[in-house]
Amino acid sequence: MKQALLILLLAASTAMAAESGKIYTWTDAQGVVHYSDKPHPGAKETNVALSQQYDMPKADPNILKQAPKAAEQTRWSITILSPADEATLRENDGEMSVSVQTQPAMLPGQRVQLFMDGKPVGAARTVSSFVIRDVERGEHSIKVQLIDRSNQIIAESEPHTIYMHRASIFSPSRQPAGGGG
Structure with missing residues (x-):
């Protein structure tokens, strides 16, 4: 001791x-x-x-300045994974599933807005898949936007052209059983 x-x-x-x-x-x-x-x-x-004496280097006062937020530094991208561009969908009920991907992954508070034919489809959502019902026959354009917490668009996809084929009510395959002639 x-x-x-x-x-x-x-x-x-x-x-x-x-x-x-x-x-x-x-x-x-x-x-x-x-x-x-x-x-x-x-x-x-x-x-x-x-x-021995050691003189500390002078501190850089610029390190005290507020750094830009991570979201501002990130280059965001959003892509429609499906349906593929120029796809033909044969769906008699007119249902279309849309799947998207963001790079990097979405942060809390970010949302995805789906557009069809230039109009928003429902409200912006925090998920990366959508189901659109009762899509009319014919050619349609879809795109998606990634929106941050302050409602700013931070990424937008390339538009996809989709062709929806639905059976006609006048088609022979849609006639009621026992009908004909």
Whole structure:
């Protein structure tokens, strides 16, 4: 215990004395060696080499400026995965599933807005798939937009042209059973 205390005192004294370069040592009546940076009656002065000094580089004050938010730095993209551009959908009920992908993945608060023929389809949603019902026969254009928390458009897909084929009510395959003629 005494040795540990002595080493600790020596280390502390050395650290304090490193600045002045002088340390004083003496032994008391009980034989305990003392160290100090201040003179004491009967103490011997010992010169200690100054510790190495290291000057810290000047801090760059620009690091304190607010960095742009991650969303502002990110280049967002949104793509329609399906249906493919120029696809022909044969769906008698007129149902179309649309699947989209964002790069990188959407963050909380971001939404996807689907457009068909230039008009929004429902409200913007936080999911990446949509189902549109009762799509009329013929040619349609779809696109999607990625919208951030502040309702700003941060990405827009290329439009896809889709052809919906639905059976006609006048088609022979749609006649009621037993009809004919």
